[in-house]
Amino acid sequence: MMAKVPGIQLREFYRNMLADSNRTSLSPAISGLGETGIPGDAPLMLAHVSLPTPRIRRVALRAIARLQLEEHAAVFQQHLVDESPAVSREAMKALSKLVHILTGEELWRVFSNYSLTHVQRHVLFLIARLSKWESIAYLIAAAAADNEEVASLAQRYIQRWIARFNSSFTSPTDSQLLRSRRRSTNTGFF
Secondary structure (H helix, E strand, O other), X not given: OHHHOOXXXXXXXXXXXXXXXXXXXXXXXXXXXXXXOOHHHOHHHHHHHHOOOXXXXXXXXXXXXXXXXXXXXXXXXXXXXXXXXXXXXXXXXXXXXXXXXXXXXXXXXXXXXXXXXXXXXXXXXXXXXXXXXXXXXXXXXXXXXXXXXXXXHHHHHHHHHHHOHHHOOOOOOHHHHHHHHHHHHHHOOO
């Protein structure tokens, strides 16, 4: 809103602040540019997503998501496994808007390879938002996870899947059916 006030050049102010910033002003500079910038400003944030301070990484991801989300999908996928729950959550929020480009297989690979509870919870959130038949096999497999919190969350997502089953009448593909049968047999369901 303020970016459009005559006589106030907030975008330039935040770009200059970002160029001259120290650690204490870096977060406000990134946030401000994320609010007032244009898509071409998103690359300015890329250097900040790998800084050691979780707050800076989170703010930079949020700014990139506002300015140029789809072009930087790989950055969000990379930070989904961040050791900081807040950074991982920011990546998850961005990826939830890009769920149409994600596959259950790639999300499951992340779920299987990272044991941090917050990472597995965030991946499950995304899996649950995949298409009806794409998500169920992975949710069933996650319900058998060793981590009780994660298994319980997967079971809640399965309950939600069941409750919404008749809200869409798409049919599963042969590979989705096969994957569901394999996962349910391997986990003891059905």
